[in-house]
Amino acid sequence: xxxxxxxMSMFFxxxxxxxxxxxxxxxxxxxxxxxILRPGELTWTKEASTVAETVAAITCSGHGLxxxxxxxxxxxxxxxxxxxxxxxxxxxxxxxxxxxxxxxxDPMFLEPYWKKHASISxxxxxxxxxxxxxxxxxxxxxxxxxxxxxxHSHVGNAIIDDKFIVFGVGSMQLINALVYALSSETSTxxxxxxAVPYYNSYKSQTLMFDSKSYDWKxxxxxxxxxxxxxxxxxxxxxxxxxxxxxxxxxxxGSSVIYDHAYYWPHYTAIQAPADGxxxxxxxxxxxxxxxxxxxxxxxxxxxxxEKVLEYVNLNSIGTSHESNLRMLTxxxxxxxxxxxxPVDDIFGFGKKIMSExxxxxNDIVSLTKRFSLQSLDPLSCTYFNTQIDPSxxxxxxxxxxxxxxxxxxxxxxxxxxxxxxSHYGDSGRYTRLSLxxxxxxxxxxxxRLSNIVGVNVLEQEYTGSDSDKIV
Amino acid sequence: xxxxxxxMSMFFxxxxxxxxxxxxxxxxxxxxxxxILRPGELTWTKEASTVAETVAAITCSGHGLxxxxxxxxxxxxxxxxxxxxxxxxxxxxxxxxxxxxxxxxDPMFLEPYWKKHASISxxxxxxxxxxxxxxxxxxxxxxxxxxxxxxHSHVGNAIIDDKFIVFGVGSMQLINALVYALSSETSTxxxxxxAVPYYNSYKSQTLMFDSKSYDWKxxxxxxxxxxxxxxxxxxxxxxxxxxxxxxxxxxxGSSVIYDHAYYWPHYTAIQAPADGxxxxxxxxxxxxxxxxxxxxxxxxxxxxxEKVLEYVNLNSIGTSHESNLRMLTxxxxxxxxxxxxPVDDIFGFGKKIMSExxxxxNDIVSLTKRFSLQSLDPLSCTYFNTQIDPSxxxxxxxxxxxxxxxxxxxxxxxxxxxxxxSHYGDSGRYTRLSLxxxxxxxxxxxxRLSNIVGVNVLEQEYTGSDSDKIV
Numbered sequence: 016x017x018x019x020x021x022x023m024s025m026f027f028x029x030x031x032x033x034x035x036x037x038x039x040x041x042x043x044x045x046x047x048x049x050x051i052l053r054p055g056e057l058t059w060t061k062e063a064s065t066v067a068e069t070v071a072a073i074t075c076s077g078h079g080l081x082x083x084x085x086x087x088x089x090x091x092x093x094x095x096x097x098x099x100x101x102x103x104x105x106x107x108x109x110x111x112x113x114x115x116x117x118x119x120x121d122p123m124f125l126e127p128y129w130k131k132h133a134s135i136s137x138x139x140x141x142x143x144x145x146x147x148x149x150x151x152x153x154x155x156x157x158x159x160x161x162x163x164x165x166x167h168s169h170v171g172n173a174i175i176d177d178k179f180i181v182f183g184v185g186s187m188q189l190i191n192a193l194v195y196a197l198s199s200e201t202s203t204x205x206x207x208x209x210a211v212p213y214y215n216s217y218k219s220q221t222l223m224f225d226s227k228s229y230d231w232k233x234x235x236x237x238x239x240x241x242x243x244x245x246x247x248x249x250x251x252x253x254x255x256x257x258x259x260x261x262x263x264x265x266x267x268g269s270s271v272i273y274d275h276a277y278y279w280p281h282y283t284a285i286q287a288p289a290d291g292x293x294x295x296x297x298x299x300x301x302x303x304x305x306x307x308x309x310x311x312x313x314x315x316x317x318x319x320x321e322k323v324l325e326y327v328n329l330n331s332i333g334t335s336h337e338s339n340l341r342m343l344t345x346x347x348x349x350x351x352x353x354x355x356x357p358v359d360d361i362f363g364f365g366k367k368i369m370s371e372x373x374x375x376x377n378d379i380v381s382l383t384k385r386f387s388l389q390s391l392d393p394l395s396c397t398y399f400n401t402q403i404d405p406s407x408x409x410x411x412x413x414x415x416x417x418x419x420x421x422x423x424x425x426x427x428x429x430x431x432x433x434x435x436x437s438h439y440g441d442s443g444r445y446t447r448l449s450l451x452x453x454x455x456x457x458x459x460x461x462x463r464l465s466n467i468v469g470v471n472v473l474e475q476e477y478t479g480s481d482s483d484k485i486v
Numbered sequence: 487x488x489x490x491x492x493x494m495s496m497f498f499x500x501x502x503x504x505x506x507x508x509x510x511x512x513x514x515x516x517x518x519x520x521x522i523l524r525p526g527e528l529t530w531t532k533e534a535s536t537v538a539e540t541v542a543a544i545t546c547s548g549h550g551l552x553x554x555x556x557x558x559x560x561x562x563x564x565x566x567x568x569x570x571x572x573x574x575x576x577x578x579x580x581x582x583x584x585x586x587x588x589x590x591x592d593p594m595f596l597e598p599y600w601k602k603h604a605s606i607s608x609x610x611x612x613x614x615x616x617x618x619x620x621x622x623x624x625x626x627x628x629x630x631x632x633x634x635x636x637x638h639s640h641v642g643n644a645i646i647d648d649k650f651i652v653f654g655v656g657s658m659q660l661i662n663a664l665v666y667a668l669s670s671e672t673s674t675x676x677x678x679x680x681a682v683p684y685y686n687s688y689k690s691q692t693l694m695f696d697s698k699s700y701d702w703k704x705x706x707x708x709x710x711x712x713x714x715x716x717x718x719x720x721x722x723x724x725x726x727x728x729x730x731x732x733x734x735x736x737x738x739g740s741s742v743i744y745d746h747a748y749y750w751p752h753y754t755a756i757q758a759p760a761d762g763x764x765x766x767x768x769x770x771x772x773x774x775x776x777x778x779x780x781x782x783x784x785x786x787x788x789x790x791x792e793k794v795l796e797y798v799n800l801n802s803i804g805t806s807h808e809s810n811l812r813m814l815t816x817x818x819x820x821x822x823x824x825x826x827x828p829v830d831d832i833f834g835f836g837k838k839i840m841s842e843x844x845x846x847x848n849d850i851v852s853l854t855k856r857f858s859l860q861s862l863d864p865l866s867c868t869y870f871n872t873q874i875d876p877s878x879x880x881x882x883x884x885x886x887x888x889x890x891x892x893x894x895x896x897x898x899x900x901x902x903x904x905x906x907x908s909h910y911g912d913s914g915r916y917t918r919l920s921l922x923x924x925x926x927x928x929x930x931x932x933x934r935l936s937n938i939v940g941v942n943v944l945e946q947e948y949t950g951s952d953s954d955k956i957v
Contacts, residue, residue: 027498027499027502030502030506031498031501031502031505034502034505034506034508034509035505037509038505038508038509057528057532057535057536057539058539058605059539059542059604059605059608060531060535060538060539060605060608060610061528061535061605062605062606062608063605063608063609063610063815064528064531064532064535064610065528066610067531067610067611067612068528068529068530068531071530071612080614082615082616082622082811083609083610083615083811084616084627084629084630084810084811084814085622085629086622086628086629087629096622119619119620121618121619121620122617123617123618125617126614126617129612129613129614129617130613130614132613133530133612133613133614134529134530134531134532134533134534135533135613136612136613136614137530137531137533137534137610137611137612137613138534138554138610138611138808139531139534139535139537139538139554139608139609139610139611140538140608140609140610140611140808140812141538141542141600141604141607141608142600142601142603142604142606142607142608142816142819143551143597143600143601143604143607144553144554144777145553145555145777146593146594146596146597146600146774146775146776146777146778147592147594147776147777148590148592148770148776148777149590149592149777150777151553151556151557151567156555157557158555158556158557158558159555183802184655184779184801184802184805184806185802185803187800187801187802187803188801188802191801195694216800219800220800220801223666223796223797223800224695224697225697225698225699226695226696226697226698227696227697227698228696299619303617304617305617305618305619305803306615306616306617306618306619306620306621306806306807307617307806307807307808308655308802308803308804308805308806308807309806325694326694329658329687329690329691329694330655330658330659330662330691330801331654331655331656331658331659331779331802332656332658332776332779333779334655334779334806335655335777335778335779335780335805335806335808335809336777336778336779337609337611337778337806337808337809337811337812338806338808338809339555340553340554340555340808341611341808343555344534345613348613
C-alpha cells in the first residue's frame with residue numbers, strides 16, 4: 016500500500032511538474048520561440064494589422080468613419096469623419112437645418128457591402144511591394160487584367176475576347192486618352208460631341224486640353240443633319256448619366272467611345288454583352304471604390320490600343336500599384352461569390368438598394384404635378400435571369416411648373432443640393448439627383464423632398480440598406 | 487504533523503487542479519473565448535496578413551521577388567519575377583550573355599532598405615477604406631500633406647511655409663498641369679523650353695497634348711539672345727537629369743518650373759532650401775516607390791495652385807487613396823528615424839550606395855581615354871552637416887573617340903543598354919547610364935563596361951549594397 020501511495024505521489028508530482036512547465040511555456044512563449052516552429056504566427060504585418068483593426072473599431076455612431084490616414088485626435092487615434100448633416104466627435108449630432116447633398120455621383124451605397132466582407136477584401140502591402148515603375152506587364156498587371164476579363168465574362172456585360180485592355184487612373188483619364196488616340200489617326204482636327212443630356216467631363220476635359228487635334232462641338236444632335244468632312248468622335252453613355260437611358264449613337268459614321276460606367280446589374284438590366292470598338296469601364300461604379308482611381312478601356316483596334324497606352328504612359332506612367340493590388344483583391348472577392356445565387360452577391364446587394372431607392376423617390380414625386388422623373392421600364396436581365404425593375408444611379412428631375420425655369424434653384428430653396436441640367440448641356444428645367452450615395456444622404460433627400468411636396472416622409476415605409484457591421 | 491501533511495496535500499491538489507485548468511485554457515482557447523477579452527487578437531486582417539507573409543517568405547534566390555498580385559505558379563503561390571539576367575523558377579539561373587540594362591531611372595537601389603524596415607512600412611487597407619472620390623480635404627489628404635511638409639523641413643531642401651501643395655499621379659502628371667496653369671494666365675500661346683541636356687518628358691508631354699495654348703520650342707539656349715513677346719515657360723531640373731548638374735534658369739524673365747525630383751541627400755548635397763515659385767517633387771526618387779505614382783508640386787501663387795488643382799481633378803479626379811495611405815506610412819517610417827544619426831537613415835543608406843557606385847564607375851572609366859563622365863565636385867551638405875562626395879543618379883557618359891559618334895550604339899555593342907543623348911536633346915556622343923537600379927543591374931554594368939575598357943572587374947573591390955533580408 017505504501018509503495019502504491021509512493022507511486023501515486025510520484026505520478027502527481029510529475030503531472031504537476033509538466034503542467035507547470037506547460038503553463039510557463041504558454042505564459043512566456045518568447046523564451047521558447049527559438050526552440051520551436053510556430054506556423055501561422057504573424058511577424059512584420061502584426062503592427063499594421065493591429066492599427067487597422069483598432070481604427071476599424073471606432074464606430075462614429077454609424078454616421079461616419081475613422082480612417083487609418085485620418086487626422087489624429089485624442090490618444091493619437093484618427094478622428095471620425097462624419098457624413099453630411101452629422102457632427103460631433105462621434106458623429107452623433109444631427110443637424111436638422113442641413114442641406115440634403117445629392118450632387119455628386121459618389122457610390123457610397125456599396126460601403127456597407129465591404130464592411131460585411133471585411134476579411135476577404137482586406138489587403139496587406141509590404142514596404143517593398145512593386146516599387147518599380149514596371150509591373151509584370153509594362154503598365155498593366157497580368158492577374159488584374161485576367162480578373163477584369165473574368166468579371167466581364169461572369170456578368171456578361173461585355174465581349175472581351177477580341178479586345179485589348181488599358182488601365183487608367185479612373186476611366187476619367189481614359190476619356191481624353193481615347194480622344195487623343197482616335198484623333199491621331201487623321202490629319203484634320205476631329206470633332207468631339209455627345210448627345211444632350213451628356214456627362215459633363217467629355218466637354219470639360221476636351222476644352223481643358225484644348226488640343227490642336229480636336230475640338231468640342233457640343234450636342235451630337237446638332238450634327239445629325241450634316242455630313243461632316245472630318246472625323247467625328249461621339250461619346251455614347253449607356254446607361255446614360257444623368258438619365259439612365261440605354262443610349263445609342265445618334266450620328267452615322269462617327270467614331271464611337273462607349274462609356275459603360277453604369278452597365279452593371281446594380282443600375283440596369285444586362286440585355287446583351289456590349290461589343291463597341293472602344294469602351295470605358297470604371298471600378299468606381301462596380302465595387303464602389305471611387306477613391307482608388309482605377310478604370311479600364313476595352314479596345315478592339317491594335318493601333319488605337321497602342322496610342323491609348325502611350326497616352327497613359329506619358330500622362331502618368333500608368334496607375335498606382337497599390338490601387339492595382341487592391342482592385343485585384345476586390346474583384347477576387349466579388350468573383351468568390353459567383354457560386355452563390357446572384358441575388359446574394361454584390362450585384363444583388365446593390366440592385367436591391369438602388370431599386371428600392373428609385374421606388375421611394377417615385378412614390379414621393381408621383382404625389383405632385385410640380386415634378387416629374389425620367390420614365391424607365393422593367394427589362395429582362397440575363398444576369399439575374401428574370402425581368403427586373405429599374406434601378407438607375409440618378410433621378411433626372413424635371414420642374415413642370417411654368418415659373419420653375421431653374422429647377423436646381425427650386426430644389427436648393429427646399430434644402431436639396433443637386434446638379435443642374437445646364438451641366439449636362441440641357442435645359443435648366445432639369446436637375447440631377449444622385450441616388451447612389453450613402454444611406455444618410457438618401458434619407459435626407461427623402462426628408463427634404465417630402466417637405467417640398469408636402470407629405471410626411473415618416474409615414475412612408477422604407478427598409479433602408481442593411482446594417483454596416485464589420486463581419 | 488498529520489494536519490500539516492493534510493494541508494500540504496490539499497495545497498498540492500489545489501495547485502495541480504489550477505495548473506491543469508490553466509493548461510486546458512491555453513490548449514483550447516476557443517472554448518473560453520466567449521468568457522474573456524483577448525486584446526491584440528487579430529480577426530479580419532489575419533487572412534491578408536498570412537498571405538502577405540507567406541509570399542514575402544519566397545526568396546527567389548535574392549535575384550527577384552514574388553508579389554501578392556503576381557501570376558500564380560505551383561500551389562497557387564505567385565511566381566518569382568526575376569531581375570534582368572536571372573531566370574528559372576527561383577531566379578537562380580544567371581544568363582552570362584545578357585545585356586546590362588541601365589536604361590531606365592527605376593530607383594530600385596532603395597528596395598533593400600524597405601525589406602530591412604518591414605514592420606514600420608507595412609500597410610493594411612480595409613475593403614471600405616476611403617471609397618469616396620473625396621478625402622478629408624478634396625483631392626489632397628491632410629495628414630499626408632502635413633507629413634510632406636515635415637519631410638521637407640527635416641531634410642531642409644525646400645521652403646514650404648508660403649507654398650500650396652497639390653498631389654499628382656507622379657510628378658509626371660504635374661508637368662503638363664503646371665504648363666497648363668502657367669499658360670492659362672496669358673492670351674497668346676506660351677513657349678515651353680528646357681536647357682539641353684533636358685529630361686525628355688517635358689518635350690514628349692508638351693508635344694503629345696499639342697495644346698493651342700503652348701508650344702514646345704526645344705533648347706532654352708536657343709532663346710537666350712532673343713526677347714520673346716509671349717510667355718516663356720522654362721523647365722529647370724536641379725540636380726539635372728541626366729547629368730546631375732545644379733542647373734539654374736538660362737533665360738531672363740521666364741516662368742520657371744523647377745523639377746527637384748533628385749534634390750534629396752541620396753543624390754546631391756543639400757546646400758540651401760529651394761524656394762522656386764513652382765517646384766516638382768516625386769516619391770519615386772525619395773523613398774524609391776516609383777510604382778506608387780505619387781508626386782507633388784509646391785506652388786507659391788494661389789491662382790496657379792487653383793489651376794493645377796483643377797487640372798488634376800479633371801484629368802484623373804486626384805490620386806489613388808491606396809497610394810496616399812501607403813505614402814503617408816512610408817514618410818512616417820522615414821521620419822521615425824530622424825532622432826538617429828543621418829548616416830543611418832534612408833538618406834544615409836541611399837547616399838552610401840550611390841556614392842560607392844559613382845566611385846566604382848569612375849574607377850573603370852578613368853582607365854580609358856575612350857570615355858569620360860561628367861565632372862562633379864564634393865560639396866558641403868547641410869543635411870549630413872559635412873562635405874560629401876558626389877553621388878549622382880546617372881552617369882552622363884561621353885564617347886571621346888572621333889569615330890564613336892553614336893555612343894549608345896558603342897555601349898550596346900558592348901552589351902550595355904543605356905539611353906542615348908538624343909533623348910535629352912543632346913549629341914549622340916553622350917549616353918545616360920542609370921546608377922539607381924538594383925544591385926544586379928549595377929554589377930552587370932560594371933562587368934560589361936570592364937570588358938569594353940579591358941579590365942577585370944573581379945579584381946576591383948566593391949562592398950555592394952547591404953543584404954536584403956526582411957527584418
